Amino acid sequence: MGKLLFHDRDVIGSVAYVDTNSVLVEVEDNEKLSLLNIGSIVAIQTTRTFEFTIGIIDKVRRKANAILPLESLEGESEDVLEGDFSYISSDIIQVSLIGTYKTVDGVLRNSFRRGIDTFPQITHCCYSINGDNLKLFMNIISDEIPSEKQLVVGTFAIDNNATAILDGDKFFQRHASILGSTGSGKSWCVANLIEEASKLNNPNIIVLDMHGEYKSLCSTDKKYADYYKIAGPGDLENDDETYIFLPYWLLNRDEMLSMILDRSDNNAPNQASRFTFHVRTLKEETLKALEKSKVLSTFTVDSPIPFDITSLIDKLKEDDTKKGVGANGREVKGEWEGKLTRFISRLETKIMDKRYGFLFQPNSKTSDYKWLSTLLCRLIGADNDKKGIKIIDFSEVPSDVLPIVTGIISRLLFDVQIWMKDEKRIPFAVLCDEAHLYLPTQEDADSIQKQALGNFERIAKEGRKYGMSLVVISQRPSDVSKTILSQCNNFLALRLSNDRDKSVIRNLLPDALKGVLEQLPLLDVGEAIAVGDAILLPSRIRLKQPELKPISSTKNFWIEWENKKADNNAIIEAVENMRCQTKEQVID
Numbered sequence: 001m002g003k004l005l006f007h008d009r010d011v012i013g014s015v016a017y018v019d020t021n022s023v024l025v026e027v028e029d030n031e032k033l034s035l036l037n038i039g040s041i042v043a044i045q046t047t048r049t050f051e052f053t054i055g056i057i058d059k060v061r062r063k064a065n066a067i068l069p070l071e072s073l074e075g076e077s078e079d080v081l082e083g084d085f086s087y088i089s090s091d092i093i094q095v096s097l098i099g100t101y102k103t104v105d106g107v108l109r110n111s112f113r114r115g116i117d118t119f120p121q122i123t124h125c126c127y128s129i130n131g132d133n134l135k136l137f138m139n140i141i142s143d144e145i146p147s148e149k150q151l152v153v154g155t156f157a158i159d160n161n162a163t164a165i166l167d168g169d170k171f172f173q174r175h176a177s178i179l180g181s182t183g184s185g186k187s188w189c190v191a192n193l194i195e196e197a198s199k200l201n202n203p204n205i206i207v208l209d210m211h212g213e214y215k216s217l218c219s220t221d222k223k224y225a226d227y228y229k230i231a232g233p234g235d236l237e238n239d240d241e242t243y244i245f246l247p248y249w250l251l252n253r254d255e256m257l258s259m260i261l262d263r264s265d266n267n268a269p270n271q272a273s274r275f276t277f278h279v280r281t282l283k284e285e286t287l288k289a290l291e292k293s294k295v296l297s298t299f300t301v302d303s304p305i306p307f308d309i310t311s312l313i314d315k316l317k318e319d320d321t322k323k324g325v326g327a328n329g330r331e332v333k334g335e336w337e338g339k340l341t342r343f344i345s346r347l348e349t350k351i352m353d354k355r356y357g358f359l360f361q362p363n364s365k366t367s368d369y370k371w372l373s374t375l376l377c378r379l380i381g382a383d384n385d386k387k388g389i390k391i392i393d394f395s396e397v398p399s400d401v402l403p404i405v406t407g408i409i410s411r412l413l414f415d416v417q418i419w420m421k422d423e424k425r426i427p428f429a430v431l432c433d434e435a436h437l438y439l440p441t442q443e444d445a446d447s448i449q450k451q452a453l454g455n456f457e458r459i460a461k462e463g464r465k466y467g468m469s470l471v472v473i474s475q476r477p478s479d480v481s482k483t484i485l486s487q488c489n490n491f492l493a494l495r496l497s498n499d500r501d502k503s504v505i506r507n508l509l510p511d512a513l514k515g516v517l518e519q520l521p522l523l524d525v526g527e528a529i530a531v532g533d534a535i536l537l538p539s540r541i542r543l544k545q546p547e548l549k550p551i552s553s554t555k556n557f558w559i560e561w562e563n564k565k566a567d568n569n570a571i572i573e574a575v576e577n578m579r580c581q582t583k584e585q586v587i588d
């Protein structure tokens with residue numbers, strides 16, 4: 001591969017100001033200003049002949065300087081004040097420093113890397129990178145990533161002929177975010193990631209799909225993923241492995257209590273105490289019946305061990321009605337009598353509500369001790385008949401328990417990785433679609449949401465060590481946990497116009513890269529700013545269209561109003577589906 005060659009025609013101007021993040025360049029030929037655009041790449045001369053500092057143009061401005069005529073300087077002071085001024089103008093561009101290009105770097109030739117080795121000095125020349133130099137430079141960027149790590153996402157906006165490639169390892173190793181307003185192209189971006197990962201021999205990705213929009217990636221002959229669904233009210237009798245149940249015994253103590261316990265109740269401490277005691281006792285009985293002596297010696301109330309929830313209610317009711325024995329054997333009010341009534345009522349209400357059937361009315365298979373291992377092997381294990389990429393549809397999960405459900409899955413996956421031997425671990429990624437729904441900021445989270453937050457924040461902080469990665473996807477980054485976003489080292493930022501959302505991303509990036517984000521409101525649908533460890537040069541890219549598109553296309557209101565009538569039969573069917581809490585309902 002050749003090296004960048006600069007000629008006199010490529011000279012923009014000379015450096016007039018330098019700081020740690022940026023330089024100001026005074027443009028010497030005003031006609032060249034028309035060739036300069038925000039986001040264009042430039043090379044700045046350094047004291048080393050084989051090295052150039054690479055930067056991105058953030059601002060272009062014209063500065064007017066007033067010049068006093070010579071004759072007025074020789075007159076009186078009032079003449080000076082009243083004299084005619086002449087003006088000259090100079091064009092200034094502000095450049096954010098990004099990295100270093102070297103024609104020779106040890107045994108390497110024509111390499112680029114992030115970071116500044118030698119800062120430019122005043123009067124050093126600044127060159128535009130365009131034409132053949134631009135094509136060559138973008139190819140250098142792509143070739144810096146070994147072929148086995150290349151994740152193709154589209155093309156560079158500044159050169160449609162140059163393929164935009166991310167480092168697949170670095171993208172997933174230290175978490176990533178895909179952020180953009182509704183309709184900006186997030187779903188396409190996710191579909192692209194899935195499509196590219198499906199080309200690998202053994203991909204391992206779990207997509208938490210909040211609206212069922214990625215089902216289309218699983219439903220054709222050329223599918224990229226396997227489809228699963230959190231069982232809805234109409235799926236409770238179905239034994240098909242497509243439907244996922246998360247039985248109540250998977251909940252740890254705090255998760256269960258956050259759903260049932262009313263902290264404002266004066267008897268809340270008593271209710272929590274008896275609940276904890278009986279759950280532990282019932283789990284102990286299960287282990288004794290199965291003769292699991294090793295587990296029996298070390299288990300806790302939070303250990304995922306099956307137990308019968310009707311037995312739990314019976315024990316709580318016994319406490320709630322049991323009389324105490326006073327002096328002379330007379331009956332007196334029991335220690336727990338009447339203190340558990342409301343707790344039992346709330347628990348029974350949850351159990352009877354079919355919306356929570358996947359938790360409290362699971363099928364009989366879930367009571368088997370080995371069922372949990374089967375579920376986790378299905379989610380992150382190997383199966384020659386499966387694709388390795390799993391789409392989990394959460395569209396029928398009630399919003400009030402959505403954080404708990406996502407939290408259970410993330411906690412189980414992370415715990416398995418922790419307790420697995422190092423040499424046996426296979427890394428996997430969890431794509432968190434619509435993350436603002438269940439990963440809110442701490443100050444906005446209720447008791448249920450905080451349970452999920454704790455699990456995901458722990459993964460964000462420690463997951464890299466155990467081979468578990470998060471990809472956070474949201475249209476409202478200002479509503480997503482700052483702790484989780486701050487742990488993301490790669491960003492694909494699509495169009496964002498809200499100031500709060502833009503400020504969140506801006507605060508997460510180094511000062512040198514903040515100018516790039518000023519383009520966010522101007523991005524077209526399907527365009528993104530790629531920033532982070534996975535790409536050497538922060539760039540505006542055009543995402544490629546996925547071959548299998550998610551079910552999230554924007555409706556054409558005006559055209560459909562002109563050409564299509566509402567279907568009354570579909571409305572009637574939808575009403576019945578709403579009553580039955582399932583989309584599979586057939587009208588009698």
